Amino acid sequence: MARNNSKKSRDELTRNFSDITAPDQFRGGPRDFSEMVTDEELLLRENPDEDSVIVDLRDPTEVSVDADGVEISQSSGQSIVDFDPTNTTEDITGSQFDDNLAEYLDDNILNNLAEDIIEKVKLDIQSRLPWDNKYQKGVENLGVIEDTQTDEPFEGAARVTYPILIDGVVQFQARALAEMFPPGGPAKSLVLGEVTREKKEQGKRVKNYMNYQMTVEDEGYFEELDQMLFYLPIGGSAFKKTYWDPLLETVVSKFVRPEDLIVPYTATSLAASPRHTHRLMYYNNEMKKLQKRGFYIETDLVEPSEEAGKYTGMTFMDVEDKV
Known part of the structure; x- marks a missing residue:
C-alpha cells in the first residue's frame, strides 16, 4: 500500500509513465507502460478532507474504506487492515540491516530506553560490589600501587608488600x-x-x-x-x-x-x-569523530561531572579528560 499526498488522478499517474517501455524479454515486445495500469490493478479513492489513498488490487478482491481505516479482502480469504492509511510516520522498511536504529526512533522512545538501561546497569554494578572490592584489594596487594596510608602503628614503621x-x-x-x-x-x-x-x-x-x-x-x-x-x-x-x-x-x-x-x-x-554492558571511555575528539562517521547519532556532548565518576570508577580529572 502506498500514499499519494498530491491527489493525482489516474490519468496523471499513467501519463508520467507513457514514455517508459520494458525490454522485449520481459513482456514479449515493446509496450506502452500505461497499458499495464488498469482499473482492476489500481484503485484511487479521493477524500475531499484527507490525502488520497492508493490501493494495489493485483491480488485483493474487495476493498472497503471507512472512518476506521482500509480493509483489503484477498482471494485467499485473508484480510489486510490498515487502521491509519494517512499516517505519515517514517517507514524504516527500506533501511539497511546495519543502520543505526536510533536515527529512526522518536526522542521519547530513546529517552525511555536510556533511562531503563541506566537503571539496570546501576543494579548490575550494585550486585557485584563485593567482587569489585576484592578485585581492587587484589590489585593493591600486587605492590604496584603507591601506598599513601599514614596510620602506621608507631613512628618509623613501614609497610611491606611481598612480591610473591x-x-x-x-x-x-x-x-x-x-x-x-x-x-x-x-x-x-x-x-x-x-x-x-x-x-x-x-x-x-x-x-x-x-x-x-x-x-x-x-x-x-x-x-x-x-x-x-x-x-x-x-x-x-x-x-x-x-x-x-x-x-x-x-x-x-x-x-x-x-x-x-x-x-x-x-x-x-x-x-x-x-544483558551485558561494555563500559567505554572516549576522548572528546574520538566521540566527535565517531559521530561524524555515523557510528553514533550526532547529539550535544554534555560536560563531564563528578557524578559520572560513580559509574565509571574514574576520578573527576580522568572523566574530564576522557569524555
Whole structure:
C-alpha cells in the first residue's frame, strides 16, 4: 500500500509513465507502460478532507474504506487492515540491516530506553560490589600501587608488600603468552569431517590470512593479548572483543577489563546473562569523530561531572579528560 499526498488522478499517474517501455524479454515486445495500469490493478479513492489513498488490487478482491481505516479482502480469504492509511510516520522498511536504529526512533522512545538501561546497569554494578572490592584489594596487594596510608602503628614503621603474588602473575602471563602467540602466529586451522587436499589447502589459506590480520593489520593485537593475560590471574576472568573499528578502518581485537564488562553477578555465562554492558571511555575528539562517521547519532556532548565518576570508577580529572 502506498500514499499519494498530491491527489493525482489516474490519468496523471499513467501519463508520467507513457514514455517508459520494458525490454522485449520481459513482456514479449515493446509496450506502452500505461497499458499495464488498469482499473482492476489500481484503485484511487479521493477524500475531499484527507490525502488520497492508493490501493494495489493485483491480488485483493474487495476493498472497503471507512472512518476506521482500509480493509483489503484477498482471494485467499485473508484480510489486510490498515487502521491509519494517512499516517505519515517514517517507514524504516527500506533501511539497511546495519543502520543505526536510533536515527529512526522518536526522542521519547530513546529517552525511555536510556533511562531503563541506566537503571539496570546501576543494579548490575550494585550486585557485584563485593567482587569489585576484592578485585581492587587484589590489585593493591600486587605492590604496584603507591601506598599513601599514614596510620602506621608507631613512628618509623613501614609497610611491606611481598612480591610473591605479582611474581606468580608474571610467570603465568609469560607461559600463557608463549602458548597463545607462538612464532608462527596465533591462528591455526582444523579440517572437520573428511580430510581432502582441497580442504587442507583452504584451511592453510584461512590460517595465513588470519595470522596476517592479527600480526600486521591489527598492530596492537600482541599488546592487548599481553595485557589481558596479566589481568586474568588477578580477576579470574578476562575478555577480548573483536570488532570493526570505524576510526582505524580495520578489524581489531581489544582487551576488555573485567571491571568494564558489567553483567549481573549471578550470571553463569554471557550467553545466559539477560544483558551485558561494555563500559567505554572516549576522548572528546574520538566521540566527535565517531559521530561524524555515523557510528553514533550526532547529539550535544554534555560536560563531564563528578557524578559520572560513580559509574565509571574514574576520578573527576580522568572523566574530564576522557569524555
